[in-house]
Amino acid sequence: MSLLETINTTCPYCAEAIELVIDCSEHEQRYIEDCFVCCRPISLEVLLDSSGYPAVQARHEDDV
């Protein structure tokens, strides 16, 4: 399995589909990434499931 997975999610601001490259060497991570469509900061929470596949939650930065 690759350490980098590409995953699709949706921008919580503009609802555009966005593609993220997740570094699966970290089991749990939170970071901010600016949407490349609307440029607003998305709060991303990434959790790896038991098979090591990442699940992403994208939220408004001020929801956190």
Ligand SMILES: [Zn+2]
């Ligand atoms: Zn956006």
